[in-house]
Amino acid sequence: MRIGGWVKFSLIDYPGEMAAVIFTQGCNYRCAYCHNADLVLPEQYTQCIPEAEVLGFLKERQGKLNALVVSGGEPTLQPGLLPFLQKVKALGYFVKLDTNGSRPKVLKALLAAELVDYIAMDIKAPVSKYDFVTGISTNVVAVKESIDLISRSEKPHVFRTTVVRSMLSFNDIRDISRMVPEGSRFILQEFVPRGSTLDPEYANPLSQHYSKEELNRMLDFFRKSEIRVTA
Numbered sequence: 292m293r294i295g296g297w298v299k300f301s302l303i304d305y306p307g308e309m310a311a312v313i314f315t316q317g318c319n320y321r322c323a324y325c326h327n328a329d330l331v332l333p334e335q336y337t338q339c340i341p342e343a344e345v346l347g348f349l350k351e352r353q354g355k356l357n358a359l360v361v362s363g364g365e366p367t368l369q370p371g372l373l374p375f376l377q378k379v380k381a382l383g384y385f386v387k388l389d390t391n392g393s394r395p396k397v398l399k400a401l402l403a404a405e406l407v408d409y410i411a412m413d414i415k416a417p418v419s420k421y422d423f424v425t426g427i428s429t430n431v432v433a434v435k436e437s438i439d440l441i442s443r444s445e446k447p448h449v450f451r452t453t454v455v456r457s458m459l460s461f462n463d464i465r466d467i468s469r470m471v472p473e474g475s476r477f478i479l480q481e482f483v484p485r486g487s488t489l490d491p492e493y494a495n496p497l498s499q500h501y502s503k504e505e506l507n508r509m510l511d512f513f514r515k516s517e518i519r520v521t522a
């Protein structure tokens with residue numbers, strides 16, 4: 292496992308649980324608005340945190356922490372993810388996975404082995420705009436397969452979309468919401484321009500972001516239109 296960073300205590304990353312969060316190095320997408328260049332661009336990787344250090348910390352915190360969030364980058368790219376999570380589960384921790392949904396085979400293996408308890412998946416764009424938003428030629432069939440797997444997994448889960456005004460229109464967001472299966476939770480995440488982004492153009496201009504009020508209005512509209520969205 293290439294672990295590029297961690298947060299040792301969080302009350303906001305795993306709903307209802309006291310969690311540590313690790314961030315894996317490496318991502319197959321290149322979203323222009325991404326704030327995590329040091330986890331995405333190999334030339335900006337920092338020194339890895341040894342897996343043994345994370346496991347040692349979790350062992351030491353048994354009873355004080357009860358969950359681990361595995362975020363990225365894109366964690367499902369890590370060849371050592373499954374054995375690592377086996378060790379984490381053996382210590383008695385809940386595991387939440389944050390994923391871009393590009394590797395349904397890995398998701399399937401993790402679910403079959405009961406190694407994840409909560410999944411958060413980003414749906415980046417409507418099908419027609421996936422390549423534009425992710426910055427690569429995306430296998431949208433794989434993304435849809437992941438949505439299907441997760442929604443049928445009976446595990447707590449959430450689908451979420453980061454909304455950048457210059458990338459996603461109101462109609463795009465409506466189309467994304469239609470990709471979310473009935474009964475699944477869907478969250479619109481406000482894009483906040485700050486710090487650095489993969490494409491520097493996204494770091495500053497306020498024109499890139501929808502306000503909270505606008506996002507709430509969209510969610511209201513979706514509810515009234517009986518598009519299947521819960522927030």
Ligand code: SF4
Pocket residue numbers: 318319320321322324325326327331363364365391
């Ligand atoms: S925002 Fe995009 S590029 Fe950045 S880590 Fe997530 S999927 Fe990868």
